[in-house]
Amino acid sequence: MSVDPQTAFEPAWFKSSYSGGNATECLEAAVVPFGVVIRDSKRPEHRHLAVSAPSWAEFLASLDLPH
Secondary structure: OOOOOOOOOOOOOEEOOOOOOOOOOOEEEEEEOOEEEEEEOOOOOOOOEEEEHHHHHHHHHHOOOOO
């Protein structure tokens, strides 16, 4: 009996609602078990930034976002 190899975890990426409207300044983010990963949407195959959950929460708390 053959067993299929385990598929690698692929995060569910979403585009930032604060990225530029001209589609040239887009960020994508994905929530992962340890926090958040962020990448350039124009270069998804390139490296990304990983941020721990506590650091991400502190960052969000520091923003002055409209309610």
